[in-house]
Amino acid sequence: MLGSNAFNILTLDRFGFWASIIAIPFMAKFIYSFLAGPVRNFWTRKFSTSAHFILSAVSGFVYLLFIVFIFHLGSFRPLQPKEIDIQPMLNFLNRDEHMRWRYLTLGFGDQMAWLSANSLAATVDGNYHSARRLPELTTRPVERLENAKFSGPEGLASLNDFLTYSEKYSLKYVFSNDRYYDPLLYYSGWSRTIRLENGIMVWEKGNISTIKPVVPKEVNPLLKKAWGIFPVGSLCLAFLLTIFYLRRYKTKDYFETVPVTNHHYPAVVIYSSSLLPLVFFSGFLLIQLYELLLVKEQEDHKTTVLNYYNHLDFQRFENAFHFFKPTPTYTLDQYLLEKSVNDGGLLPSYAKLDSIDVHEINHSPDSALLSVYTRWRTSLGEREKTDSMQLVKLDKNWFIVPPAFAPEIPEEQVRTYTYTLFKKQGKRVISSFPTVKDDKVKKPFVTFKQANLIRNGKRNFIAGEVLNADDVPVNIALKVSVRYQNDTDKNYYPATAFQYNLSPKSSSFFQVDLDSTQLMDSLKIKSIELFAETDVSEKGYIHGGAPGYSVQKAANNEVLINASMYNELTTEINIPGLLIAEKDSAGSILQTRLMLHPTALRSGLHNNFQFRFKEIAGTALIIKQNPLTVFVNGQLRNILPTQPDKTAAANNGIIVLPHCFISQEIYLQ
């Protein structure tokens, strides 16, 4: 009711800390009353001294067990990641002027503060909420960005903002200790740079400006003095007043062994307060013991499925296997083998189970057919999945019937594929001087094939296509700068609907979301500028997979995209994905969206999937009255004339590009 916002921002642990301090006098009063005060008198008078002694001893013993349990809680349920050696990260930050940019840690737990304390490099994240300065971190109930996945959708939204608007914060490096964030990093334009000796993966974003010097804020001299005097002064004053109070009023009490008290409590208060610790602590421990030893995980068909998914979510595969109907042909080995070839992908590898709902389709005393609806939290948002499961009852326990396994078998026994990899030499002149002119690499050329300002109802965005016109792979940073009539500028960046790294002569669709129609119309657009900054890249330009698709019209302006993906590479495609653009009859791009398939695709195999795609050709407008100018590496460029696209026209305006995540580090994609 009160302070919920502060609770959300300051988080539970700080509230818990201060609440425990506030509770100390009340607890002291209770313990004193129980051990030597009116509560003890009540018990000895009503029952006997022995009864009071036994109650005290049992309560104390149970409390001791509770403390032992809490101390070892980390062993049962780890709350922090394993210890990370920070030295490789310090070395990385110290070399090649990496300290000129900000960094971010992911999945470090409290150890992020230790890294920050040992490095002069700046991070956007912070361990103490109130000391952080970025408004994006102080206005949202996010304890830390590094554990955003535990902060729910708001935490991931904050992290997403930082990873997308990284230019604004000069955020160039991410140290990742949790692969959960890999899909978000990859599809937000981050590339893996190096895996450090301690196993931490360093992700990097290209074309990020160095930290800009901040002009110190002028503070009134009086205020400066006040900050120096009042905090320390008030501490000293409180100290002196406490001594004065104790000397003046409490000297007598101090020398008394037992302060005189004649408080009277009603019997119900005495009974409840005396028995509460015993009931609470022993009850808690009993529940823990019951959950650990006595829960029957397969007592009914729904419980069986829920517990099976629980084990799967925590990757306890051997426990999960015991839920399958025991047969001589379906061994643990077979289960793990089938899992290794069937599993992997966005949901099995990069998601946490959020909720599960089980519905009966058929149910008899000995068998059941269930529909299992699961919702998963991934770094790219929530995903839903519905499976069906057949269960049978054997010896009072329910078991899952192993699903039929019919994998596609690749044609070849050994696959070959020719990769063309590039290596940027870096500094050829070994000098710490930053500008050796002859050693500078030129900025690669890119061209805008088209860029359209689209308005679709409340939404506004820039959609288009950019081409790498150079002979080297390129990393592109796009930025849309909108200037309003009141001479304010606002910058927007593409999120996941863009391929940030392009191989020579390849192109990518893009979409940069702008503000709402109401806001943009109220501010009145003066001009829109689209900037592209480029750099030679050696990573991230293999987007993998050979997609195929056909498009069917559906109701409500929707189309059904029947897609297939063939993995022609020699490595597994962990997240098969398509970058889909909708074009009008003139070939102008109206929108771009990223569609991902939840499971991985092994080398040489095919995958078929379907997407529903809402077309906007009938509702969207291409706004031409606002001048849209494009700049490439700071130079004004022209947009190429738009040409009709026969492939798109033959597929209801839909055209696709492969945009897959490959986790194999050998290519550092």
Next chain:
Amino acid sequence: MTKLVALILLLLLLNACTKPVQKPIWQNPQSIISFPDVQLQFKSTTNNWSASLVSFIQPIQLSIEYTSDGFILINDNKNGVIEGPAQICLTSGDQYFYYRVNLINKEGSAVTHKDYRSPKTVNPDSSLHQQRIVHAINQYRNLVYPEKKLQYFFEEDMLLSPKAGNYRAISSESLSGYYVQPGSCVNVPVKALYNTAKEMLEVTAGPLKDKFDNQVADGTAVAFMYSHNQATYRMEAALLKGYATVFIPAKRGSTFSLKAKVNETTSATIQLSP
């Protein structure tokens, strides 16, 4: 008492004055001093001198040998100097005497040629023009005339040959390299073979060449777009030595309509019936 104080002050004042030193006379005056063999004779009656050669870049300490009627300044530094105007500075107590000279190096030294090119990378799709600025410096950081040109700096606009490759402005220095890239391909020839054993179509695009007959750059993305059973497929391959090949799984009897695309250059559509 007042007189005594005035007397003491007068004595202190007189004691504070130093005897003026005569300016030494340069006995072998020369307007140009060639380094490092410096021997400068001065006539002087005093012998508490220190000397330095102050050029615009740094002071060079000179050592002094006293003779019966003066002293000789000797340079102990056997290296060369940055040439140009300088002053000999003689110091005795708080008095300074200056003599204007010009410094040159007696002997020549190794010359380093600088040849800056801009842009270092050119692409025949846009322009083959390049600007060149040339100069040369010797071992002691003095500008010297570059070969065949009576100018310390000269610049020129050049039109490079369209032949793609890595070139060097100075043959011995890899850092002076400049690069002519291949341009975009002008034609995309495509051919396909059916591998019966593997049940695959082997489709090759190439040789891809630009308008100057250069092989198109390695790594260039070639998109093979084909339709089969009313679905559209896209397979990409990176160009290597002018060719890009993809293997399309294809059952015997199926039909494909295929074209290859590099940037905006598209091949002719070919019909395939394995």
